[in-house]
Amino acid sequence: MNTTTADPTASTFAMPENVGLTAPAPPLEGAALNPVPGWMDVLREQLSSVGLALRREGTVVGGFAVLFTAFIFWMQVQQGTGDLPLSPAEGIAAAMMAFLIPMGVWKGEDPARRGYHHAMPVGHGEHAVARAAAGLAWTLAGGAAFFGWMGLLSLTTGGRVEQVEAWQWAAPFAGATVLYLLGSALTLATSRPWRWLGFSAVGYFFLSAFRAIDAATPLSDAVDAVVTGQYGLSTVLTGLVESTKFTGMKADAGTWLTATFLWLAAAVSLFLWAAYRQPER
């Protein structure tokens, strides 16, 4: 009887379509494993998909920016100066929104449902960093676009630029970065960031209220120092632009740099802690 059977060990042999027997699966030690994705590919893909995710938020923010500028315009006109000089201070409110952007980046994916993201063949912590980095890139790009827009507005009203130090232009971006990282840490660490946000806001409100009625406590003093103190968050955000305007003196770059450095270090640490925390579902 003339029988020919496919030799299962002939690995380079291309089997014709309709051979009856399939070769048994090659032993896994010998077989090549499927590769993991490369770093650049992951970053690029996150940039693209996070951009997609933020589209809706982007339009909301854009709409807000338009309203905001209309308001500023109106204010300036009211005060009679009639012009709208371009100033870093304009970016402050926008930069504060950077705190909320991570919730759009991690949209619908609290720890209980971040399953798909974490099921990817990338380390958990590294993947969170990649995604957050993509979101930060979009945030800063949004900030740059915002200043571009304000610049255009300023051009239409005389084209004056506020006299500030070169480094003070970096302030809103630095502030946005710090706030973005803090927001990311919050979003990554808890399943209900809005709840924690609510608690903190309420707490801060009460502390300010106590201070207002002269019932200051060490806690409210501490919070004050952190937020509005010399090395406070507001220093980072504003770049001391307002103080320059009022006192007429040059703002102290050293103070700002120190504050920024401290806040960046704290924000990055918190973020990395939240990113590398092993999520359990």
Added chain:
Amino acid sequence: MQLAIDTADPRPIEAQIADEVRRAVVLGTLRADDTLPPVRRLAAELRVNPGAVARAYQALEAQGVVQMRWGRGPVVAPPPASGEDRAAMLRRLVDRALRDARRNGISAVELADAIRAAAEDVPASPSPAPTATGATPR
């Protein structure tokens, strides 16, 4: 190629596949030199574990019912292999009937008598065409 596979059947899947192929050969639906579908296609069509199909084909090859040909896969073997198979198929049919009978408390003798009686009741039906082997049904 649609084969009747029944999960409630006591025979394992590979046995059912092999039996169905043999049945087709005996009845003449599959003729010598016909090609059987490749393992992956039959497995997909029947929603069956490919390993079972492969084992069925191997068993059929070992029994000489099919031969593996390069570039074509399993090919139905020419007679006389199929001729012998008719007796095996008959035997399997009888075994199934006996098992059923036993389950219902009927002895082999009772069964044989009942078959003869039933066969006489059936109006004369045309006898099946002789198979390619030339063997005529009794």
Added chain:
Amino acid sequence: MTAALPTEIEAAALAVATRGVAKRYGKDFALLGVDLQVPEGAVYVLVGPNGAGKTTTLKLLLGLVKPDGGSVRVLGMDPRANGPLVRAQVGYVPERGDWGYAYMTVGRLLQHHAVYFPAWDWEYAAKLANAFELDLSRTLGKLSKGLARRVHLLLAMAHRPPLLVLDEPTDGLDPVMRDETLGMLAEHVADTGCTVLICTHIVHEVDRLADHLGVMRDGRLTAQMPRETLHRMLRRYRADVPEGWKGVPGLDGTVIRRGGVGREIQWSVWGDEREVSLRLTESGATVRDAAPLTLEDAAVALLSRKE
């Protein structure tokens, strides 16, 4: 004396091997020492009631949760130490319905997934999309449960992973699509020789495909074996018993399930067929039949067995 159901599988190479894996959530133990063994190239069906620990076990295999004890090896690697590499070898369909990004279109999600799994085969993906009747332009968040499930299956299969881990893969699919899915799965297994681990409640559907069965209850794997062993050792005996029949004390531990009508008993018994038949006959019963069980009946019998 209870029958010792097999809990060890002899195989040359195991795609999945866990040893004494335990997992605790707070004070509750989800898993109490699980020794799951899935041979390479097998189609292993894992059955058990909700809350038995099946989903937790699958998540352990992907390195998504950390075991509180014991060891896990997937394709020889530790999913915690080697998470990315292990996950790159696995096609995972989770139990939950929301998987992927709801704001993306199906096509965009495929592109996303393809970046993460460089072994992605676009031709095969197209063929699967066709078979599953997927419209690539639709937004994922707006899909019905059944359509979404098919997307998940496509994601898992298109990069031809050596291991498929499917948690209720046909959940939400209409009967025609379930049938189609099984066909694609059978073809996929034949083409790639991959290992498949399926958790499902619809056992009869995978009867033809499965060649191994594992039964899980209360955080423990009470039995696992190849189909061939199940087919050989677990039989439903139909026997007529006389008046005043006292039963078969020697078989007590091995009787998985008792039933019957009037003076006919229908017992599912674990053991060598000849021996069991002999014992039954010796006790005065007349054995009429000793048929193997369908996968579903076997699973039900093994699951409802009282320890």
